[in-house]
Amino acid sequence: MSPSPDAVAPPPVIVLVRPQLGENIGKAARAMLNFGLTRMRLVAPRDGWPNPAAGPAAAGADGVLADAEVFPTLAEAVADCSAVYATTVRKRGVTKPVVGPDEAARAIHALPAQSALVFGPERSGLETDDVALADAILTVPINPEFGSLNLAQAVILCAYEWSRHHGHGRSSLVQPTVEDILPPASQAELDGLIAQIEGLLEPAGYFRHTGRAVTSRRTLRAMLTKPGWNHLEVRTMRGVLSALGKGPRQG
Amino acid sequence: MSPSPDAVAPPPVIVLVRPQLGENIGKAARAMLNFGLTRMRLVAPRDGWPNPAAGPAAAGADGVLADAEVFPTLAEAVADCSAVYATTVRKRGVTKPVVGPDEAARAIHALPAQSALVFGPERSGLETDDVALADAILTVPINPEFGSLNLAQAVILCAYEWSRHHGHGRSSLVQPTVEDILPPASQAELDGLIAQIEGLLEPAGYFRHTGRAVTSRRTLRAMLTKPGWNHLEVRTMRGVLSALGKGPRQG
Secondary structure (H helix, E strand, O other): OOOOHHHHOOOOEEEEEOOOOHHHHHHHHHHHHHOOOOOEEEEOOOOOOOOOOHHHHHOOOHHHHHOOEEEOOHHHHOOOOOEEEEEOOOOOOOOOOEEOHHHHHHHHHHOOOOEEEEEOOOOOOOOHHHHHOOOEEEOOOOOOOOOOOOHHHHHHHHHHHHHHHOOHHHOOOOOHHHHHOOOEOOHHHHHHHHHHHHHHHOOOOOOOOHHHHHHHHHHHHHHHHOOOOEHHHHHHHHHHHHHHHHOOOOO | OOOOHHHHOOOOEEEEEOOOOHHHHHHHHHHHHHOOOOOEEEEOOOOOOOOOOHHHHHOOOHHHHHOOEEEOOHHHHOOOOOEEEEEOOOOOOOOOOEEOHHHHHHHHHHOOOOEEEEEOOOOOOOOHHHHHOOOEEEOOOOOOOOOOOOHHHHHHHHHHHHHHHOOOOOOOOOOOOHHHOOOOOOHHHHHHHHHHHHHHHOOOOOOOOHHHHHHHHHHHHHHHHOOOOOHHHHHHHHHHHHHHHHOOOOO
16 A cells, blocks of 8 residues: 555645744744644744744744744755745746645645745745745735735645645545655755756856846746756756766767 | 525625724734625624724725624624624534534535624633524634634634635636746747757767667656746747857857
8 A cells, every 4th residue: 555645745844034023933833833834944034033022922832933944045945845835926927837725735745745835024025036946836816906914824824724635635545646756856956957057058158148147047947947857857957968068079 | 597606695794702902803804805805793892993903903904894883792793694603712512513614615605695704702712602693613623732823813714715615716816827827838849949959969979878868868858848848938948058059158
């Protein structure tokens, strides 16, 4: 018998990018723990960490705060994650799949690897460069005439959906494909691939139009994130790039 | 033929019983409006009504507060309602059906009459006499070791579930989806890309192990098919390959 998907699908990590108020970090921790999520990661919290305002707002979810990990960049915070969801209410000119909390929860439970749910700063939301790191955009379908979801509310809806689907996959339902398909490579592996391709393109003058260089790099990253290549595929692509980098053989 | 349920199922009224803080009434209004609910009823609010602390916390949902109706008792507040759900996290010695937000939302959409979702005071929750008026108990399935759902969070989860089930197939709530996303490039475009990459790899000796050449070509094709790149992305990748094919620039 194959194990059920949940036996190998770890709960998602909740990543707060540049959170502003300690109080909101505490509220997010409380929202998480209400639905059984415990792993919080903080990217460059504005007021440093730990933050004395977080504890009281966590209303008892102190363990989540005590175990929170801090990273300087989002790339480092999701380096070990195979599926990264960027939550945003704003439309982006980025060609990535857009899912709701329901669909994201199903996918997270079906993936036998680490997933991350990424939330932006309270006021401004995620930057385009943050979204570029993600595999998909998670948008809560909201009243178009009144979109006013705060950080803790966005977290609690995602946590609630995760918990709502938790265990549905444990029944006798057979999902044979999950076992056979390798998960997407980790963010770190993907970063290695992107660094290699950029290292080859730089001397070739690909980024020489400096005005477009930032956009070009972002486009490349988005394109290479889109396939969800597994680690074998990433390795193959790196072999291709090595061959291309050497150029035609002599003789 | 019966009309579709939503054609005659009005959105539920949200009833706050003896709410304590104006701020929490405002937050509840905000949570409601985020998911398209607008009818609030207040039963004997502790500090009277209107309450100056409610407006700022509503973050723009002032219309919900302005239209809020005040009743002296819960019985009067739900007198016109055909289905009354009492939300509580605590177990009650009352023999009533217990449903989750998901099940309640389905039932509300299926009932061609007014429903009410009833929430108790922040600190103590609904009294047994309040629960006795209800047709069913609505309980959010929560972490048994950490039940700490505040009023606005309970409201938002119920409102979210109502909107999630609202007219599947309708467009009243924003679901930015694939309309912005270009379709995958045609097979011919993809073939062009594959031919280009093979044309570069051949002289580089990538396929020199003839025993593996067929497999390598097949793997490459599968990998490049997997992303579903649109024609802009295919064009970008061809530009990348052109740059790589030229190698480092002189001077």
